[in-house]
Amino acid sequence: MAGNREKPEEIVSKLRQAEVLQGQGMTIAETVRQIGVTQQRFYRWRKLYGGMQRSQLARLSGGDPGHIDLRSPCRAGTGPGDGTTVQTRHDRL
Numbered sequence: 001m002a003g004n005r006e007k008p009e010e011i012v013s014k015l016r017q018a019e020v021l022q023g024q025g026m027t028i029a030e031t032v033r034q035i036g037v038t039q040q041r042f043y044r045w046r047k048l049y050g051g052m053q054r055s056q057l058a059r060l061s062g063g064d065p066g067h068i069d070l071r072s073p074c075r076a077g078t079g080p081g082d083g084t085t086v087q088t089r090h091d092r093l
Contacts, residue, residue: 018031018034
């Protein structure tokens with residue numbers, strides 16, 4: 001049975017709550033029980049989202065307009081090998 005997947009904003013909120021609880025002297029086991037996740041999920045979330053702010057989450061989800069995909073060819077080029085496109089590994093195969 002699949003569970004509900006938390007949104008990144010909810011994950012960051014729970015991680016902040018866990019930091020507060022640990023600052024009050026709770027152990028990891030008590031903390032994860034309090035926020036309602038397993039220890040494995042807590043450590044995975046902390047590895048992925050630890051220290052992030054809400055502004056950083058927008059960039060993570062692809063909402064940053066400054067994001068450039070270096071693997072996509074340049075718009076000005078006409079095709080692979082003409083010197084105006086970025087040649088990827090798949091273009092050479």
